[in-house]
Amino acid sequence: MKTVAMVLFPEFLLLDMAGPMEVFSIANRYLALEKHYQISTVGTQHGVIQASNGVRVMADAHLEQVAGSHDLLLVPGGPGAYDNKHQPLVDWLLSAREQAGCIGSICTGAFILGEAGLLDDHRVTTHWHYTERLIKRFPKAIVETDQIYINDRNLLTSGGVTAGIDLALAIVAQDHGKKVAQDVAKVLLVLMKRQGGQAQFSPLMAAVAPNETAVTRVQNYVLEHLDESFSVERMASMANMSARHFARLFSREVQMTPMEFLQNARIDRARSLLEISDLPLKTVAYRSGFGSVRHMRFLFGEKLGLTPSQYREQFS
Incomplete structure (x- = not known):
């Protein structure tokens, strides 16, 4: 019999607990x-612990009452995971890890594992919206932004919210075989293994900075004219700069090259059109600046792990 314990704290995300x-x-x-x-x-x-949605839960035991080891310890995410300090929990995790078979997190529960130093030198992930924050707070962690879940040397981390279900299904498959995990997935009406990673849920491009600079003026023009042809040289001339200087300045301000920005902007535009319209793929490709459905399909596969048709089917 395998023992699984879920740690609860104020403002945890209820689905992070309930799903797995x-x-x-x-x-x-x-x-x-x-x-x-x-x-x-x-x-x-x-006593009672209130989740972030207001639901109240009574835990089976308090940290001080838990004796012995667990095969698997899981920490859910939620506002309480990344906004609050959890020193008693951190101390308990440091002690428990010596006896636990595996320790893992769902969603932003990774921040609590990070506070305990458990993420250091491990491949980890969290909800796509919080990966940059995780990278900055725990620079010794090897944060991967597109994974649904990761198992690195018995440290388990997963992406946002429902990714905890994916993680738990993977654990069941490892413990008892794929057939049992598939049966569970069918009961829950979820896919045993979903297509693509977290990138399919997150925008590839951050919003343009509000302050007006030569770079932001070019960015805004590009976003309004994605169906036009662009090169680094053309964008640089719009900013009255040499191509080399513009590319260097752009990369410093935007954290990506001009052509990466253009490519990501076109993918995000296509995603939006696929979500809100029934336009033919050829029209979507034209309005997004890809030139052809074939080129759009290639970049969707490379960046999102889905074809445009699959994306439309899943998200429209």
């Missing part, structure tokens, strides 16, 4: 009694 716990609970329906997952919750405070 349901996976393990449903898996028990298909397993012999001696192979069941023994599921429990551990609270950072006594």
